[in-house]
Every structure is written in C-alpha cells, then in structure tokens.
Amino acid sequence: MKVHVKTFGSLTDILEKEFETSATDTADLLAVLIAQHQELANRNLLIAVNNTVVHTAVELKENDQVALMPPYSGG
Amino acid sequence: MATERYSRHYALKGFGASGQQKLQDARVLVVGAGGLGCPALQFLAAAGVGSLGIIDHDRIELSNLQRQLLYDSEDIGLAKATVAATKLRRLNPEVSIQAYVEQIHAKNAAQYLQDYDLVLDCTDNFAARYLLCDACKLLDKPLIFGAIYQYEGQLAVFNVADAQGQKTTYRHLFPHPPGPLEAPDCNTAGVLGVLPGIIGTMQATEAIKLLAGIGTLLSNTLMTINILDNSTLTLDIPRAMPLEGNYPSSLAALKDFDYISFCGMPNAIQEISPQQLIQEWRDPDHLLIDLRNAEEMPRLPVDHLPIPLATLAAQVEKINRSRVIFICQTGKRSLAAAQFLQQQYPGRYQIVHLAGGMDALQPYLHN
Numbered sequence: 001m002k003v004h005v006k007t008f009g010s011l012t013d014i015l016e017k018e019f020e021t022s023a024t025d026t027a028d029l030l031a032v033l034i035a036q037h038q039e040l041a042n043r044n045l046l047i048a049v050n051n052t053v054v055h056t057a058v059e060l061k062e063n064d065q066v067a068l069m070p071p072y073s074g075g
Numbered sequence: 076m077a078t079e080r081y082s083r084h085y086a087l088k089g090f091g092a093s094g095q096q097k098l099q100d101a102r103v104l105v106v107g108a109g110g111l112g113c114p115a116l117q118f119l120a121a122a123g124v125g126s127l128g129i130i131d132h133d134r135i136e137l138s139n140l141q142r143q144l145l146y147d148s149e150d151i152g153l154a155k156a157t158v159a160a161t162k163l164r165r166l167n168p169e170v171s172i173q174a175y176v177e178q179i180h181a182k183n184a185a186q187y188l189q190d191y192d193l194v195l196d197c198t199d200n201f202a203a204r205y206l207l208c209d210a211c212k213l214l215d216k217p218l219i220f221g222a223i224y225q226y227e228g229q230l231a232v233f234n235v236a237d238a239q240g241q242k243t244t245y246r247h248l249f250p251h252p253p254g255p256l257e258a259p260d261c262n263t264a265g266v267l268g269v270l271p272g273i274i275g276t277m278q279a280t281e282a283i284k285l286l287a288g289i290g291t292l293l294s295n296t297l298m299t300i301n302i303l304d305n306s307t308l309t310l311d312i313p314r315a316m317p318l319e320g321n322y323p324s325s326l327a328a329l330k331d332f333d334y335i336s337f338c339g340m341p342n343a344i345q346e347i348s349p350q351q352l353i354q355e356w357r358d359p360d361h362l363l364i365d366l367r368n369a370e371e372m373p374r375l376p377v378d379h380l381p382i383p384l385a386t387l388a389a390q391v392e393k394i395n396r397s398r399v400i401f402i403c404q405t406g407k408r409s410l411a412a413a414q415f416l417q418q419q420y421p422g423r424y425q426i427v428h429l430a431g432g433m434d435a436l437q438p439y440l441h442n
Contacts, residue, residue, distance in 0.1 A: 006308070008299060009224045010264070044253040046297075052311040053248060053297070055319075067308060069299065071249045072222035072229050074266055075111045075199035 001060045003029065008069040014039055015068070027057035029066060045070055080169070081123055094287035095123060101286045104128040104188060106179055106207060107197035108155040110271025111221045111278060113145040115195050118279035120163040124286070126171045127163065128191055131155040132178040142268035179203060181332050184210040193285065195278050196220045201252045202334040205322075208233065208245035213326050217285060220245060221271075221278040225264055226303045228274035231312070232281050235294040241314035243295045248312060250320040252338040252421075270302055321422050331397050337422030344413040346430040347400060349439045355400075362396040366403040366412050373433070375402065376440065384408045387415065399426045406432040 002022055007015045014037050023029035026047050034040045048067040049058050060066070078085070084095050103124050105112050108131040119127055135143075135150045135158060143155075150158045160174035179187060179198075184206055188194060194216050196207045204222070211218040211234050218233040233244045284290040297310045321337065323329040347355070356363055356377050363379035366387070382390050384403070399416070401409035409428035416424055429436060 008301075008308075009227055042254070044249060044251055046248055046310075048310045051309065053313055055250070055313065055316055067310065069229075070224075071201065071253055072224040072227065073199060073201050073204070074223040074264070075107050075109055075197050075221065075271065 001062050001064070003060050003062075003064045003066050005029070005066045005068065008067065009072055010070055011040075011043075011045070011068055023060055025057045025059045026054060026066065029060065033068075043070065080167070084122070089289055090287060094289065097287050098123050098283065099125045101193065102126040102128070102191045103193045103195065103282060103286075104130065104191035105195045105197055106130045106203065107199060108143075108145070108159045109133065109139065109197065109199060110142045110223065110266065111197035111275035112155075112195070113143045113159070114272045114275035115197055115221075115279040115282070116159055116163055117145060117166065118276060119282060120167045120170050120172070122279075122283055123167065124170060124282075126173070126191075128173045128175065128187070129156045129159050130175045130177060130179050130187060131159070132176055142266065142271050144272070179206065181206060181334055182330050185214060185326050185329065188214050188216055191216070193217045193219070193282055195282060196222075197275060197278065201338040204245060205252060205337065206329075206332075206334045209323055209329055209332070212244050213323070213329055218244075219278045219281050219285075221274045223266055223270050223274055226267055226270060226301060228270055228277075228300045228302075230274060230277050230281070230293060230298045230300070231296060232285065232292045232294045235285065235292055237295045237314075239314075241295060243312045243314055244318075246318050246320070246322060247314075247316055248297060250318065254339050267302065273300065273302065321420065328397075331425060333422045333425060336417050339421060344410055344417070345427040347427045348430060349436040352400065352402075352429055352436065353439055360396070361398045361400050362394060363400050363402065364394070364412075366401055366408045367433070371404055371433075373437065373440070384412055387412055388419075391416070391420070394424070397424055399424050401426065401428040402432060402436075403429075404432045405434055406430050408432075 004020055006018050046069040047054050050065050081095050084090050101124050105116050108129050133155050135146045135153055135155055145159050145162050154176045156174040156176045160172045163172055188210050194211055217235045220231045222229045234242050236242050295312045299308045323332040365375055365379050365381045366384040368383050401412045403409045413426040413428045
C-alpha cells in the first residue's frame with residue numbers, strides 16, 4: 001500500500017520530513033525504514049496512523065497518513 | 076480581589092466573575108522555571124491564580140536569557156525559583172507564591188504535589204517527566220505537559236477525563252523512555268527562543284481553561300506545533316491501552332522507583348562498605364545475594380540468596396525485593412551483576428554492591 005509518512009523532531013535528521021513509501025502494516029513500514037537507516041533501530045518512536053496513536057502493528061490502507069515522532073525532552 | 080486588575084476577564088464572555096473566582100480558588104504547581112515555566116508562571120500569576128508553587132533547583136545562566144524572560148542579566152547565578160517568585164510577586168501581589176529551590180525526585184514528589192490541584196510539567200528531562208506522569212496518575216492530579224525540540228513543541232493534558240470519562244498519561248504516548256542519546260536537550264540541540272514562550276503560554280492557557288471550566292482541553296490528545304512552517308498536528312491518544320513497561324503502581328512504589336536508571340541515564344552503581352553491610356544485612360528490606368559459586372569460602376554468616384553470577388539471568392525472578400545487595404569475592408562480579416540488572420530491568424531495583432567483596436569483608440567477620 002502506498003502511504004504518506006511525516007516525520008518529526010530529530011527524525012528529520014535521518015528521514016525526509018515528508019515522503020511516500022509502500023508498506024503492508026506499521027511494523028513492516030518500520031522494518032523497511034530501519035533496513036534503509038540503521039540508526040533507526042531501537043529508536044523509541046510514537047507511531048500514529050491517520051492521526052491516532054497506535055501501539056501495535058496496524059494494517060495500512062492506500063493513502064494512509066503515518067506520523068513518526070520521537071519524544072521531546074526540552075523545556 | 077482587585078476588580079480593575081481583572082477587568083478584562085470580567086468583561087470576557089464565558090469567563091466573567093465566576094471564571095475569575097475559580098482561578099482565585101486554585102492552587103497550581105509549576106515544575107521547572109525555565110523556558111516553559113517562565114511564560115507559564117507569568118500568565119498564571121497575571122491571571123490571578125490564587126496560589127502558585129514553583130519547583131526548580133537550577134541557577135540562572137547567561138544562556139537562559141535568550142528565552143527565559145522572567146530573568147535579567149543581573150540575576151545570573153541566582154536560584155531560578157527564588158527570582159521567579161520575587162518577580163511574580165511584583166507582577167501580582169495578590170497571588171500567594173511558594174518557591175522551592177529543590178529538585179523534584181521520587182522521594183519528595185508526592186509531598187509537593189499533594190498540596191496542589193493541578194501540575195504543569197515544564198521540566199527538561201525524561202526522568203522528571205516520567206516521575207510527574209506517574210505521581211500525577213497515582214494522586215489523580217491533572218498534568219499539563221509541554222516539551223520542545225529546536226523548532227517543534229508537544230503539548231497535552233493528562234489525567235483529565237474526556238467526554239467519555241477516559242483519561243490518559245504520558246505513558247500512553249511513550250510507554251518506554253528513550254535511550255540517553257536519543258533525545259537531545261536544548262543545551263545540545265539548540266532551541267529558538269520564542270518556542271518555549273509559545274508552548275509554555277499554551278500550557279498556561281490549558282491550565283486556565285481547565286480551572287475556569289471553559290473550552291475544550293487537549294485531554295487524550297497530543298498536539299504538536301512546528302513554528303518553522305506553522306504546521307500543527309493533533310493526535311488522538313488511545314484510551315483503552317493497558318500500560319506496558321515498568322511503572323510504579325502505588326505511592327510507596329513510586330518513592331522507591333529509580334527514574335534515573337529507568338531513563339537509562341548513567342547511574343553509578345552504589346557501593347556499600349563492609350562496616351555498613353554488617354550494620355544493614357539483617358534488615359529484612361534488603362535481599363542479600365551471594366554471586367559466588369558454592370565452593371567459595373567463607374560463606375556469609377547471615378540469611379542470603381545464593382545465585383552464582385553465571386545463572387543470574389535465569390534466576391532473576393527469585394529477586395523478590397526492590398533493594399538488592401550483591402556480594403562476591405572481590406567486588407568485580409557484584410558490580411557486573413548490578414550493571415546487568417540495571418540495564419535489563421531499569422528502575423525495578425535499587426542495587427548496591429559490596430566494594431572489595433568478601434575479601435574486604437572477612438577482617439570484620441569475627442569481631
């Protein structure tokens with residue numbers, strides 16, 4: 001499935017701020033990205049699909065919007 | 076209450092005298108008087124919140140002045156909480172202000188939070204954020220969360236029921252803390268000075284709305300703002316998710332929870348001396364573990380659990396107390412065991428090891 005991905009915070013140092021890619025579910029999407037960018041392995045990320053935070057692998061449908069966001073600590 | 080001071084609130088449709096009275100009756104604790112805390116405190120004091128608490132153990136540095144507008148060049152080196160309190164009293168003498176020049180930690184958090192109706196997380200590190208998350212959940216206090224990174228901010232209201240009566244916490248966003256190198260702070264990553272001004276002001280906005288009972292809150296919602304392209308994203312936080320990971324489930328457990336090692340921050344393994352050990356080894360709060368093999372002598376003359384280091388990983392479930400003392404022959408295996416446990420089960424145990432091991436203890440054994 002073609003999905004639209006947005007990245008946030010320090011992730012934009014590794015990935016484009018917005019891009020399209022193909023993945024069957026969120027776990028597959030992460031695996032694909034980690035295969036391309038080793039430094040993403042073991043990163044603590046929040047994943048949201050169509051503006052809802054998900055904590056388990058969620059099936060992706062055509063044109064889903066995925067957000068990948070790290071925690072921010074600054075204050 | 077001075078009528079003129081709040082005349083614009085009185086005139087405000089939907090706010091008025093009743094909204095103002097609710098602010099006057101409220102007690103708000105702001106944890107962190109830095110980039111987020113300064114604007115939040117200024118607006119809360121100006122708005123006439125009845126009682127404001129400020130916790131911060133830091134001192135004012137020159138590099139703070141680019142964004143922490145409560146302070147000026149003459150305040151360098153002074154305690155933030157004290158200076159903030161002085162300036163806020165000048166801004167609004169009607170507000171009762173308590174300044175605590177102290178670091179909030181697991182042992183004192185509940186004691187501070189208990190006195191307040193509402194807490195603002197204006198801290199700058201994950202150990203404090205997870206601590207506030209857990210303490211506010213256990214005490215059922217609303218927590219207004221703000222965090223920043225370079226040009227982006229995150230904002231949410233935790234522990235406040237939405238229309239369906241559901242509440243969430245920071246752990247519903249990030250059940251596990253990041254590694255120590257994963258999320259750089261403002262010192263290393265930099266921050267545009269206006270960003271904490273915006274996010275801290277929005278935290279104050281949510282606080283005022285919550286206290287006055289107006290508008291819609293960011294409960295169960297994470298809002299992110301990027302000030303470079305003015306984009307915002309609002310994410311729904313799932314309510315029904317069971318909490319995963321390691322977290323304290325009672326106020327007693329909170330006090331013993333080690334947030335520093337939970338957040339993977341380098342926490343030196345504490346040592347215990349032979350003399351101290353002998354004083355404390357019958358204390359039933361501790362679990363004494365001998366990591367040596369059965370043939371290594373002399374054996375410990377008090378109750379203990381023998382777990383040879385090689386079998387530690389397989390026997391972790393036998394460690395049924397949070398305070399653990401590791402002992403071996405020379406102190407090497409006990410240090411390795413402590414590091415292993417801290418890495419594998421961050422925050423679960425308070426670990427000390429006997430420096431110098433049995434070799435150091437032996438001279439004291441027959442006295």
